Amino acid sequence: MNMIQAINSALDVMMGRDGEIVVLGEDVGFFGGVFKATEGLQARHGKNRVFDTPISEIGIIGVAVGMATYGLRPVPEIQFADYIYPALDQLVSEAARLRYRSAGEFTAPITVRTPFGGGIFGGQTHSQSPEGIFTHVAGLKTVIPSNPYDAKGLLIAAIEDNDPVIFFEPKRIYNGPFDGHYDRPVTPWAKHPQSAVPEGYYRIPLGKAAVVREGEAATLLCYGTMVHVALGVAAETGADVEIIDLRTLVPLDIETIEASVKKTGRCIVLHEATRTSGFGAELAALVQERCFYSLEAPVERVTGWDTPYPHSLEWAYFPGPVRLTEALKRVMEG
Amino acid sequence: MVEPRSPRNLPPLSLHVPEPKFRPGDAVDYAEFDRGTAGMVERPDAAAAAETMRDLPYVLIRVLNDEGEAHGPWNPRLDPDRLRTMLRHMALTRAFDERMYRAQRQGKTSFYMKCTGEEATSVGAAHALDRDDMCFPSYRQQGLLIARDWPIGDMMCQIYSNSGDRLKGRQMPIMYSAKEAGFFSISGNLATQYPQAVGFAMASAAKGDTRIAASWVGEGSTAEGDFHSACTFASVYRAPVILNIINNQWAISSFSGFAGAEATTFAARAVGYGIAGLRVDGNDILAVYAATEWAAERARGNHGPTIIEHFTYRAEGHSTSDDPSKYRSAEERGKWPLGDPIARLKQHLVRLGEWDDERHAAMDKELAEYVRDEGRKAEAGGTLHDGLSQPFTTMFEDVFEEMPWHLKEQSAQMQAERKAAGI
Numbered sequence: 001m002n003m004i005q006a007i008n009s010a011l012d013v014m015m016g017r018d019g020e021i022v023v024l025g026e027d028v029g030f031f032g033g034v035f036k037a038t039e040g041l042q043a044r045h046g047k048n049r050v051f052d053t054p055i056s057e058i059g060i061i062g063v064a065v066g067m068a069t070y071g072l073r074p075v076p077e078i079q080f081a082d083y084i085y086p087a088l089d090q091l092v093s094e095a096a097r098l099r100y101r102s103a104g105e106f107t108a109p110i111t112v113r114t115p116f117g118g119g120i121f122g123g124q125t126h127s128q129s130p131e132g133i134f135t136h137v138a139g140l141k142t143v144i145p146s147n148p149y150d151a152k153g154l155l156i157a158a159i160e161d162n163d164p165v166i167f168f169e170p171k172r173i174y175n176g177p178f179d180g181h182y183d184r185p186v187t188p189w190a191k192h193p194q195s196a197v198p199e200g201y202y203r204i205p206l207g208k209a210a211v212v213r214e215g216e217a218a219t220l221l222c223y224g225t226m227v228h229v230a231l232g233v234a235a236e237t238g239a240d241v242e243i244i245d246l247r248t249l250v251p252l253d254i255e256t257i258e259a260s261v262k263k264t265g266r267c268i269v270l271h272e273a274t275r276t277s278g279f280g281a282e283l284a285a286l287v288q289e290r291c292f293y294s295l296e297a298p299v300e301r302v303t304g305w306d307t308p309y310p311h312s313l314e315w316a317y318f319p320g321p322v323r324l325t326e327a328l329k330r331v332m333e334g
Numbered sequence: 335m336v337e338p339r340s341p342r343n344l345p346p347l348s349l350h351v352p353e354p355k356f357r358p359g360d361a362v363d364y365a366e367f368d369r370g371t372a373g374m375v376e377r378p379d380a381a382a383a384a385e386t387m388r389d390l391p392y393v394l395i396r397v398l399n400d401e402g403e404a405h406g407p408w409n410p411r412l413d414p415d416r417l418r419t420m421l422r423h424m425a426l427t428r429a430f431d432e433r434m435y436r437a438q439r440q441g442k443t444s445f446y447m448k449c450t451g452e453e454a455t456s457v458g459a460a461h462a463l464d465r466d467d468m469c470f471p472s473y474r475q476q477g478l479l480i481a482r483d484w485p486i487g488d489m490m491c492q493i494y495s496n497s498g499d500r501l502k503g504r505q506m507p508i509m510y511s512a513k514e515a516g517f518f519s520i521s522g523n524l525a526t527q528y529p530q531a532v533g534f535a536m537a538s539a540a541k542g543d544t545r546i547a548a549s550w551v552g553e554g555s556t557a558e559g560d561f562h563s564a565c566t567f568a569s570v571y572r573a574p575v576i577l578n579i580i581n582n583q584w585a586i587s588s589f590s591g592f593a594g595a596e597a598t599t600f601a602a603r604a605v606g607y608g609i610a611g612l613r614v615d616g617n618d619i620l621a622v623y624a625a626t627e628w629a630a631e632r633a634r635g636n637h638g639p640t641i642i643e644h645f646t647y648r649a650e651g652h653s654t655s656d657d658p659s660k661y662r663s664a665e666e667r668g669k670w671p672l673g674d675p676i677a678r679l680k681q682h683l684v685r686l687g688e689w690d691d692e693r694h695a696a697m698d699k700e701l702a703e704y705v706r707d708e709g710r711k712a713e714a715g716g717t718l719h720d721g722l723s724q725p726f727t728t729m730f731e732d733v734f735e736e737m738p739w740h741l742k743e744q745s746a747q748m749q750a751e752r753k754a755a756g757i
Contacts, residue, residue, distance in 0.1 A: 058560055058563040059529050062533060063567055069468070070534045074533075089523060090560075099732050103502050106511065106518065162735045251739065254739060
């Protein structure tokens with residue numbers, strides 16, 4: 001399966017298992033979503049459970065909170081993460097805090113699926129990576145898969161979770177892993193081992209990272225598309241790096257991070273989002289708090305620039321192999 | 335600095351910034367306000383198409399006239415026992431407000447909000463709804479809880495953030511949550527509850543349930559995006575929901591003109607969305623009851639949502655943090671042309687021969703004593719003034735269902751800090 005098929009399969013499997021799950025969002029019904037992640041779900045599970053919505057992100061998340069109050073488990077789709085901002089109040093002030101403010105009387109077991117990240121010439125409104133906005137909010141979980149197998153297992157775990165989860169889908173790798181070499185032919189998922197996705201139910205617990213490459217020289221902390229950029233650079237340079245796919249940002253698998261950095265003594269954090277106050281800042285802070293006496297060099301950040309995502313200059317913005325390779329040199333020299 | 339453009343032979347544009355009719359010190363005259371005549375507004379069938387009743391949002395549905403007589407097709411014809419219960423609920427709401435307002439002034443809590451003058455909008459609605467219909471209130475709907483016989487002692491404990499506060503001292507006073515009473519957790523961010531109510535109603539409909547939802551918002555908050563998203567979703571899915579707008583004329587210091595009242599009525603928002611819109615005398619509990627009953631019947635019959643504008647007056651300040659004498663005329667309250675909801679229902683009951691001044695005075699005395707006694711019991715669990723009643727570690731609970739490592743660490747750090755500091 002590619003990542004879209006894996007996500008579709010997760011939704012289908014879960015809707016079959018739990019009659020309280022509903023899918024709503026712009027174009028998700030009859031049409032099956034602009035990326036086809038919900039294709040066929042309405043035909044199989046009915047219009048009462050899979051339906052299109054008005055173009056109103058406030059409304060989509062607001063009604064999802066109300067549906068959760070009734071007892072449903074809504075899985076709303078925000079068509080692009082760039083469109084999520086109108087819904088911010090319903091996510092931050094409502095869904096995230098409902099359990100706390102009502103001391104558990106009301107909860108919001110909602111999984112918000114939303115494609116994010118650049119690399120598709122989406123310009124400033126179809127490319128952003130706003131995960132840092134959500135990891136900053138008490139009460140939200142943030143999950144980002146990097147391959148079809150994880151996408152299905154993590155989405156199932158997110159849907160089963162009784163807290164609100166923001167599930168960011170790196171859309172550049174919907175159809176194939178991407179190592180950052182935009183000028184080379186796209187590799188389909190079919191050639192990747194993580195495209196072997198079981199048809200049925202399985203889950204990958206939230207809060208558990210994956211060591212996708214073992215190494216001794218430096219630790220690369222990444223998620224989503226950047227996992228493949230890191231793997232690509234490791235293969236090209238032959239650097240003996242350990243690559244950790246975080247998979248869940250909140251709650252974070254701090255044990256895996258700590259063990260790795262204490263072993264390698266060097267650390268690079270990677271994300272596509274803008275640098276300042278990005279999730280990389282949190283990672284760098286955690287690493288220095290816990291691994292300071294193991295560090296041989298300053299923690300490096302490989303990120304997007306602090307600019308809006310530019311359309312034609314997309315590949316100058318994207319933290320690709322060149323930026324990572326340079327950072328790797330610095331962190332190894334340190 | 336914006337440079338002026340070169341002059342053209344056109345009159346200059348001008349910006350209209352709304353201004354209320356009366357400011358502090360002004361004499362108040364509501365002669366221009368057309369309140370209509372009690373009993374004169376038609377009552378369409380609750381199943382009628384919204385397009386057949388587009389005139390309703392522009393008139394005022396009133397049942398009780400100035401003599402306390404009930405008139406017209408909207409008269410809900412309630413039996414005297416029901417009327418006395420509604421009177422009692424309104425009087426209890428007012429007595430509760432008086433007591434808790436004083437408690438705030440005595441330093442027993444940080445904040446309070448009265449609903450004086452608006453009691454009918456909540457109490458009347460609660461009586462017309464079924465007990466298991468779900469309410470998504472704003473912050474001035476304490477009358478819903480009281481009309482659903484929720485213990486006022488529980489509300490007081492929340493206001494005091496004391497040891498009896500089920501919400502563990504996390505919420506500002508009056509931000510109640512009472513799932514058993516069908517009363518959703520109050521946010522404090524405005525109008526967020528509106529699309530949530532629509533979502534609850536959609537879920538109920540999708541499940542083939544019979545419960546409906548109702549929500550309340552102030553006229554000022556109809557300017558929020560949530561209001562309009564809610565109306566769109568309610569219309570699109572014909573959600574079984576009642577969308578109440580409490581037009582109490584003032585949003586803190588901003589008069590209703592800043593939400594659009596100079597241009598149209600708030601009930602008329604319904605017209606653009608193609609849903610039913612009613613505008614009722616919010617100080618006439620029979621009109622509130624009748625409108626809610628109509629909207630509930632409509633919702634339960636799968637005929638869709640209703641917007642009800644309750645035309646009323648915020649007789650007191652926005653909250654204990656507000657001083658309305660700084661921005662509006664003190665005469666407004668006394669000259670309000672729709673009177674006081676408790677006085678009007680009392681007058682009606684007296685006119686029916688079902689009530690009298692002596693019984694009313696006895697009820698007020700009894701309720702004041704009841705509130706005082708409940709207050710004493712609640713205060714035995716502490717007040718905010720007495721210091722914190724919740725164990726410090728509860729602060730980290732309920733952020734998530736299971737506490738993740740970072741919160742466990744922060745909880746441990748806080749306890750270590752306090753121990754080191756000897757507190």
